[in-house]
Amino acid sequence: MPGIFEQIFNRGEKPATSHDLKIALRGCERGRKRKQQEMRRGAAKANILIQNLKAARKTNNKEEVDYLWEELQQNKLDISLTKRESKILRLEAMALKRYSRALERLEKTGNKARVEDLIQRIKNAGLDDALGRQQIEEDDYLDRLNQSLDEMKDTLEFESGSLEETDSTDKTDFLQSLDEIIAAEESGHKELATERQEKLKSKLEPSES
Numbered sequence: 001m002p003g004i005f006e007q008i009f010n011r012g013e014k015p016a017t018s019h020d021l022k023i024a025l026r027g028c029e030r031g032r033k034r035k036q037q038e039m040r041r042g043a044a045k046a047n048i049l050i051q052n053l054k055a056a057r058k059t060n061n062k063e064e065v066d067y068l069w070e071e072l073q074q075n076k077l078d079i080s081l082t083k084r085e086s087k088i089l090r091l092e093a094m095a096l097k098r099y100s101r102a103l104e105r106l107e108k109t110g111n112k113a114r115v116e117d118l119i120q121r122i123k124n125a126g127l128d129d130a131l132g133r134q135q136i137e138e139d140d141y142l143d144r145l146n147q148s149l150d151e152m153k154d155t156l157e158f159e160s161g162s163l164e165e166t167d168s169t170d171k172t173d174f175l176q177s178l179d180e181i182i183a184a185e186e187s188g189h190k191e192l193a194t195e196r197q198e199k200l201k202s203k204l205e206p207s208e209s
Helices: 004-009 018-058 062-109 112-124 127-132 138-148 171-186 190-204
Strands: none
Touching (some): 004 062, 004 112, 018 062, 018 171, 062 112, 112 138, 127 138, 171 190
16 A cells, blocks of 8 residues: 555645645544554553453463463554554654645745655655554654755754653563462552552553564
8 A cells, every 4th residue: 555645746636735735634643543542442451351361360260361361462463553553643644744834835935846846855755665664763764754854944843753662571471470460469468469560561562663
């Protein structure tokens, strides 16, 4: 599927305008809201699965533990994919916002040559390619974006982003941590159990790609 900038600028119709970019921007923002809702639902599902795993572990129901573990891993994968999609939408929205401002400024001057020059810069920036990689390199994306607008720095406010890194865990470590939570609960150390469970949940969060 073609990237968003290819869709906007290579439609074979009349040249794209700042209005077209603003429409695409609104679509990105709506998409991000949907992805954020999906991630919240995924986090809520993870909480339920962990609680069910604790119950199955307490009764030594190995079959149920194995099943719930697989469900937890699938849920983690779903969240990971959603986070990637949300990240792409965030970066696309960032570029669309900057490009639409710059293009709108040039459109007001009536200088068609400058407008065409900016559109060509956007096409040559390769932002779709940067987002299409297996591992999204945010710094590379921002470099391409900034470089394509190097003559218009006075019209835009550039911002930088950083990747959030999270830990991962395997099944053995997970079950050991779960046993420690159960032991803390059964010995009456509720606060310790809660603290350990929050740490366990953070380890299950997928890293961004």
